[in-house]
Amino acid sequence: MYDRIKGFRDVYPAEMAAWRETIDTLEDTARQYGFREISTPALERAELWTDKSGDDIVDELYAFEDQGGRHVTLTPELTPTVARMVVAKQQELSKPIKWFSTRPFWRYEQVQQGRQREFYQTNVDIFGSSEPEADAEILAWAADALTGLDLTEDHFEFRISHRDILGGVLESYETDVDVDDAIRAVDKSDKLSTAEYHDLLIGAGLSADQAAEFADLVATGDLEAVRSFAGTERVRDAVDNLQAVLGAVEDFGAREHCTISLETARGLDYYTGVVFECFDSAGEVSRSIFGGGRYDDMIESFGGQPTPAVGVAPGHATLPLLLQRAGVWPDERISTDYYVLQIGDTRADAARIVRELRERGHVVETDIAGRSFGAQLNYADSINAETVVIVGEQDLENDEVTVKDMASGDQTQVPVSSFPGDRTRPTIADFDR
Amino acid sequence: MYDRIKGFRDVYPAEMAAWRETIDTLEDTARQYGFREISTPALERAELWTDKSGDDIVDELYAFEDQGGRHVTLTPELTPTVARMVVAKQQELSKPIKWFSTRPFWRYEQVQQGRQREFYQTNVDIFGSSEPEADAEILAWAADALTGLDLTEDHFEFRISHRDILGGVLESYETDVDVDDAIRAVDKSDKLSTAEYHDLLIGAGLSADQAAEFADLVATGDLEAVRSFAGTERVRDAVDNLQAVLGAVEDFGAREHCTISLETARGLDYYTGVVFECFDSAGEVSRSIFGGGRYDDMIESFGGQPTPAVGVAPGHATLPLLLQRAGVWPDERISTDYYVLQIGDTRADAARIVRELRERGHVVETDIAGRSFGAQLNYADSINAETVVIVGEQDLENDEVTVKDMASGDQTQVPVSSFPGDRTRPTIADFDR
Numbered sequence: 001m002y003d004r005i006k007g008f009r010d011v012y013p014a015e016m017a018a019w020r021e022t023i024d025t026l027e028d029t030a031r032q033y034g035f036r037e038i039s040t041p042a043l044e045r046a047e048l049w050t051d052k053s054g055d056d057i058v059d060e061l062y063a064f065e066d067q068g069g070r071h072v073t074l075t076p077e078l079t080p081t082v083a084r085m086v087v088a089k090q091q092e093l094s095k096p097i098k099w100f101s102t103r104p105f106w107r108y109e110q111v112q113q114g115r116q117r118e119f120y121q122t123n124v125d126i127f128g129s130s131e132p133e134a135d136a137e138i139l140a141w142a143a144d145a146l147t148g149l150d151l152t153e154d155h156f157e158f159r160i161s162h163r164d165i166l167g168g169v170l171e172s173y174e175t176d177v178d179v180d181d182a183i184r185a186v187d188k189s190d191k192l193s194t195a196e197y198h199d200l201l202i203g204a205g206l207s208a209d210q211a212a213e214f215a216d217l218v219a220t221g222d223l224e225a226v227r228s229f230a231g232t233e234r235v236r237d238a239v240d241n242l243q244a245v246l247g248a249v250e251d252f253g254a255r256e257h258c259t260i261s262l263e264t265a266r267g268l269d270y271y272t273g274v275v276f277e278c279f280d281s282a283g284e285v286s287r288s289i290f291g292g293g294r295y296d297d298m299i300e301s302f303g304g305q306p307t308p309a310v311g312v313a314p315g316h317a318t319l320p321l322l323l324q325r326a327g328v329w330p331d332e333r334i335s336t337d338y339y340v341l342q343i344g345d346t347r348a349d350a351a352r353i354v355r356e357l358r359e360r361g362h363v364v365e366t367d368i369a370g371r372s373f374g375a376q377l378n379y380a381d382s383i384n385a386e387t388v389v390i391v392g393e394q395d396l397e398n399d400e401v402t403v404k405d406m407a408s409g410d411q412t413q414v415p416v417s418s419f420p421g422d423r424t425r426p427t428i429a430d431f432d433r
Numbered sequence: 434m435y436d437r438i439k440g441f442r443d444v445y446p447a448e449m450a451a452w453r454e455t456i457d458t459l460e461d462t463a464r465q466y467g468f469r470e471i472s473t474p475a476l477e478r479a480e481l482w483t484d485k486s487g488d489d490i491v492d493e494l495y496a497f498e499d500q501g502g503r504h505v506t507l508t509p510e511l512t513p514t515v516a517r518m519v520v521a522k523q524q525e526l527s528k529p530i531k532w533f534s535t536r537p538f539w540r541y542e543q544v545q546q547g548r549q550r551e552f553y554q555t556n557v558d559i560f561g562s563s564e565p566e567a568d569a570e571i572l573a574w575a576a577d578a579l580t581g582l583d584l585t586e587d588h589f590e591f592r593i594s595h596r597d598i599l600g601g602v603l604e605s606y607e608t609d610v611d612v613d614d615a616i617r618a619v620d621k622s623d624k625l626s627t628a629e630y631h632d633l634l635i636g637a638g639l640s641a642d643q644a645a646e647f648a649d650l651v652a653t654g655d656l657e658a659v660r661s662f663a664g665t666e667r668v669r670d671a672v673d674n675l676q677a678v679l680g681a682v683e684d685f686g687a688r689e690h691c692t693i694s695l696e697t698a699r700g701l702d703y704y705t706g707v708v709f710e711c712f713d714s715a716g717e718v719s720r721s722i723f724g725g726g727r728y729d730d731m732i733e734s735f736g737g738q739p740t741p742a743v744g745v746a747p748g749h750a751t752l753p754l755l756l757q758r759a760g761v762w763p764d765e766r767i768s769t770d771y772y773v774l775q776i777g778d779t780r781a782d783a784a785r786i787v788r789e790l791r792e793r794g795h796v797v798e799t800d801i802a803g804r805s806f807g808a809q810l811n812y813a814d815s816i817n818a819e820t821v822v823i824v825g826e827q828d829l830e831n832d833e834v835t836v837k838d839m840a841s842g843d844q845t846q847v848p849v850s851s852f853p854g855d856r857t858r859p860t861i862a863d864f865d866r
Contacts, residue, residue, distance in 0.1 A: 001736035002517050005476055005505060010518045013469030013532065020470055032791040034798035034816065036446030036767050037453055041437055041551055042475060042507070042537060043495070048435055062476070064497030067541045072438060074475070074507075084435050085443050094815035096802050099446065104475060108500045118474055129802035133780070137801050144791075251784040303434035334469050347566070351684040358465040358577075365467035368570050369529050369562035382527035383467065 007109075007117025018330040019316065022149060022323070023102050026122045026314060029145040033137065035100040035124055040081045042104075046073040048080040052301065060107045074106040078123040078313065079270075079298060086127050087304035095128030102316075114287065114318045121290075125311030127299065132241060135274045135294055135310050136248030142278065142292070142312050143254035150328040153281065156289070159261030160246070160276040163293070164238035165226060166265055169214065172230040177205035186218060187265040221260040238273075245274050272296040274310070278322075285321045290314040337362035337387065337425070339380035343373055344393035349416065353389055353401070356420050381406065387427055389419060403428050440542075440550025451763040452749065455582060455756065456535050459555045459747060462578040466570065468533040468557055473514045475537075479506040481513040485734070493540045507539035511556040511746065512703075512731060519560050520737035528561030535749075547720065547751045554723075558744030560732065565674060568707045568727060568743050569681030575711065575725070575745050576687035583761040586714065589722070592694035593709040595675040596726070598659060599698055601668035602647065610638040619651060620698040654693040671706075678707050705729040707743070711755075718754045723747040770795035770820065770858070772813035776806055777826035782849065786822055786834070789853050814839065820860055822852060836861050 004010055011019060027037075046063045063073035075081060078101070086097060102122040109115060124141055126134045139158060146156055166186060170179045185192075185200035192200070194215070201211035217229055227239045242260070249255050264277050273294030280289065292312025299307035323329040338357050342350045350366055357364045365383060367376050380388050390402035390411075401419055404411035405428040414431045423430060437443055444452060460470075479496045496506035508514060515532060535555040542548060557574055559567045572591060579589055599619055603612045618625075618633035625633070627648070634644035650662055660672045675693070682688050697710050706727030713722065725745025732740035756762040771790050775783045783799050790797045798816060800809050813821050823835035823844075834852055837844035838861040847864045856863060 001520055002478060002481055002513075004474055004517065005478060005499075005503060006501070008474035008476060009472070010474070010514075010521070011472035012518070012522065012526075013471060016470045016472055019472065028794075031796055032794065034769060034796055037449045038446060039442070039444035039449055039452065041441035041443070042539070043438055043441060043551070045435060045438060059500070062497075062499060064495075066438075066495060067492070068439070070438060080435075081443075084437065085445070087434055088443070089445065093445075094812060098798075106475070118476070126801065131801060131803045133801035133803070248780070251781045253784070253788055336467060347681070348684045351686070355686055361461075361465065363464055363467055365531075368559065368564060368566035370564045370566070379527060 005117075007111045009116060009118065013334050014332045017334055018320075018332045021330040022319065023120075023122065023316065025148045026145045027100065027102060029141060029148050030100040030122070030124055033098070033141050033144075035098045035141070038082070038085070038099045038101050040075075040078065040085070040101060040103065042074060043072045044075050044081060044084075046071045048084070049073065049076070052080075060109055062106045062108055076105055076107045078103075078105070078121070079125075079295070079311075080302065082123070082125060082127075083298050083302040083304070086299055086307060087302050090304050090307075096134065097127040098125075099127075100124045114321050116317055120316040121313045122316070123311065123313045125309060127307050127309045129310075130296065130308035132244035133248045134308070135245040136252050136254075138292060138310050138312050139245070139249050139258060139276065140252035140254040142314070143257040145314070146257075146278075149323060151323070151326055153256050155281055155326040155328075156257065156278055156322060157281045158258045158276045158278055159264045160242070160258050160274065161260065161262050161264040162238040162242040162274050163265070163271050164234050164273070165242070165262055166218065168232055168235035168238055169217065169226060169230045172232050172235065173206065173210060173214075175205055175207065175210065179204075182206070182214075183265045186263050189215070189263055218262045221262050223260065226262065242274060270295050270298070276312075278314075280322055280325060282325070284325050285318075287318065289318045289322050334383060335363065336365060336380075336383040336385040338364045339376070339383065339385035339388045340364065340366040341373065341376045341380065341388050341390045342367045343390065346391040346393055346396060349396055349401075350389075350391040353391065353419060360420065360424055362425065403431060438550075440544045442549060442551065446767050447765045450767055451753075451765045454763040455752065456553075456555065456749065458581045459578045460533065460535060462574060462581050463533040463555070463557055466531070466574050466577075468531045468574070471515070471518070471532045471534050473508075473511065473518070473534060473536065475507060476505045477508050477514060477517075479504045481517070482506065482509070485513075493542055495539045495541055509538055509540045511536075511538070511554070512558075512728070512744075513735065515556070515558060515560075516731050516735040516737070519732055519740060520735050523737050523740075529567065530560040531558075532560075533557045547754050549750055553749040554746045555749070556744065556746045558742060560740050560742045562743075563729065563741035565677035566681045567741070568678040569685050569687075571725060571743050571745050572678075572682050572691060572709065573685035573687040575747070576690040578747070579690075579711075582756060584756070584759055586689050588714055588759040588761075589690065589711055589755060590714045591691045591709045591711055592697045593675070593679070593691050593707065594693065594695050594697040595671040595707050596698070596704050597667050597671035597706070598675070598695055599651065601665055601671055602650065602659060602663045605663040605665050605668065606639065606643060606647075608638055608640065608643065612637075615639070615647075616698045619696050622648070622696055651695045654695050656693060659695065675707060703728050703731070709745075711747075713755055713758060715758070717758050718751075720751065722751045722755050767816060768796065769798060769813075769816045769818040771797045772809070772816065772818035772821045773797065773799040774806070774809045774813065774821055774823045775800045776823065779824040779826055779829060782829055782834075783822075783824040786824065786852060793853065793857055795858065836864060 049057050061073045066072050104118050104120050166183050167179050170177050170182050181204035189197045198211040223239045271293045275293035277288040277291035294310040296308040340350045340354050354364050354366045388404040399416050400413045401416050402413050420426045482490050494506045499505050537551050537553050599616050600612050603610050603615050615637035622630045631644040656672045704726045708726035710721040710724035727743040729741040773783045773787050787797050787799045821837040832849050833846045834849050835846050853859045
């Protein structure tokens with residue numbers, strides 16, 4: 001007997017039904033926004049990551065040499081691939097480019113709740129617009145997708161900031177501050193005591209007073225206070241941009257899901273403007289559910305013309321944690337509209353009914369294992385069949401079949417010619433008894 | 434600039450639209466049959482293949498050692514994985530188990546038309562029924578899926594046989610025949626001259642007369658002739674089973690798509706009963722489009738209880754060749770229901786219209802790049818928008834918007850309150866001019 005690999009999951013049908021409903025909601029919402037589906041390779045040249053990220057990411061890659069001597073890797077994220085695709089057809093693609101896809105990625109990481117080594121994401125990106133409306137559309141899509149999953153503002157919030165705010169404020173100090181170290185301190189401040197947090201800021205070059213002042217300023221999330229405190233063009237532009245994005249988000253109907261949170265730094269590399277993370281409003285899921293933001297330098301770094309970009313990527317390992325916490329994770333349950341039960345040699349008649357019901361789009365099963373009445377009824381129950389149509393030799397002599405409602409147990413005989421007859425979705429309620 | 438890896442494809446939105454339509458048809462049909470979706474890992478322990486297949490398959494694997502020292506491989510096919518999953522939950526799963534999934538697989542092979550190193554398949558399998566109705570349901574699903582793609586019996590045929598027929602007939606010779614060699618000869622007979630074919634059969638141990646006789650018998654596809662020629666129980670059972678499957682296929686409405694073809698051997702290992710391959714009826718696509726059959730020994734070979742199995746796996750590299758040849762490959766074209774065009778500062782009103790149209794399920798885009806009237810109209814054209822709703826400052830002063838039909842170029846002004854108003858999908862035809 002063989003085992004699956006650690007960090008990789010087998011998803012059986014009942015659980016898959018809940019996954020599929022979740023993914024469909026995200027994707028249907030993306031389609032309504034005019035995002036277009038793409039399909040991308042599982043393998044890329046490892047250089048797409050090693051050239052840029054160096055050792056940080058290499059340890060996490062499933063990288064190897066293929067039979068042709070290429071140094072390849074299972075892709076740990078989508079962005080370099082879409083950047084490569086945008087560069088390859090830069091001229092022919094009409095802008096803005098709006099793409100989505102749902103697919104697995106792979107990272108060799110510690111396995112824990114909400115983190116597997118194979119994990120699915122729905123990536124949603126816009127290339128070719130630097131306008132605040134593009135950032136806002138990404139946020140509005142994410143909000144619409146989550147409310148489409150029956151989450152409300154009581155369940156989730158987008159904590160939103162602009163990458164230049166923290167850096168700009170830190171730069172405005174006359175002391176020599178290690179900005180990256182200070183931002184890293186902010187990034188993990190919610191896991192630290194105040195003293196620990198301040199110590200890290202002091203370690204980054206601030207004085208004790210400056211550390212306290214900076215931490216307080218950041219914690220208030222007061223954009224006007226930040227603007228006047230720093231007084232630099234960089235901070236002014238960042239605050240203006242963040243406010244413009246929030247204005248567009250208001251028009252797009254998603255403002256109530258956004259909270260200004262200057263502690264949201266979302267790492268150091270990669271992002272260039274607005275950044276945000278989705279959190280459980282109630283705080284029961286303590287980690288970020290997913291995040292996104294603007295990354296205007298990426299396409300150029302892959303050899304393309306400068307192309308602004310903004311995106312988000314809900315992950316299907318963490319999103320269920322939030323949906324389950326909120327009590328809106330879809331039922332892990334398969335469903336079946338009809339089971340057509342055969343008694344005796346009634347296959348031809350049963351098959352006719354099966355075909356007609358399937359042509360109407362229903363989920364229909366029938367016996368393909370030569371089983372008894374009882375075994376078929378048990379099976380119909382195991383697949384949660386709503387209605388069982390019993391096609392028996394004796395009934396057929398009277399040109400009848402029996403329709404059984406599985407919830408109530410009620411059943412009635414109906415003319416075989418009227419099942420399904422003209423009806424789109426006949427149930428026991430359609431027939432007089 | 435980075436290149437993609439040879440044998441791996443970037444699929445852009447227009448082509449993806451055709452793929453998606455094709456995959457949806459296969460999957461929707463599978464759901465109607467009561468097949469249940471599963472999700473499976475991209476990586477498995479390499480032993481799942483090397484233990485069984487030895488060197489034949491090893492050369493084709495993307496196998497490597499992971500960071501934890503595991504000998505793993507990108508999966509080249511689904512069957513060992515589902516076998517593993519069935520074994521893992523043998524007791525709790527109600528039989529028959531009916532599963533489907535669409536996902537990529539990977540083989541390091543020569544790249545050619547219809548064959549990439551990363552390729553997608555929709556696998557559809559039944560575990561736990563040895564009855565002919567199970568084989569027939571697989572064939573009926575495949576036929577329904579293909580007719581759902583607008584293919585007819587003029588376009589495709591399933592060439593069907595039973596694995597024991599060739600072997601059983603060869604066994605019935607008193608000479609010492611290498612059955613595997615002879616079946617390999619039959620398998621490639623359509624690519625050989627008659628003389629070459631006979632020579633291979635002679636090489637397998639038949640006399641010249643026997644070779645000619647055997648080749649003729651197999652070519653006729655006459656099941657009764659085969660039954661009486663061999664006279665063994667093995668051949669009798671195989672013919673009976675094949676006829677029973679075809680009888681059930683008749684009831685299931687797919688008989689016209691099946692042709693008895695005893696030359697269909699479908700390799701040597703793995704299959705244990707009925708086997709079939711889908712071919713282009715007109716012969717323009719010369720290779721098999723996809724195949725399937727019964728593999729009753731697989732689950733046991735993976736350490737499970739003996740569990741009969743039958744399945745099929747249309748591949749999304751070869752299926753398009755057939756659809757294109759038949760002229761029914763879906764348009765490689767994105768589609769958009771509405772583009773909401775903004776002139777001046779009309780974002781709030783435009784956004785309201787966008788939201789209401791999206792709530793009705795439509796694909797709707799609006800300006801997120803701060804562009805001019807002309808640039809927006811060009812973009813709307815590039816995404817094949819059917820209707821453009823022009824929200825202009827001047828029109829809004831009269832509480833009007835302009836509705837433009839992109840096919841005809843006709844446009845008309847309508848009250849802003851009536852767009853979309855009560856209408857599910859308003860077009861220019863809904864408004865008097």
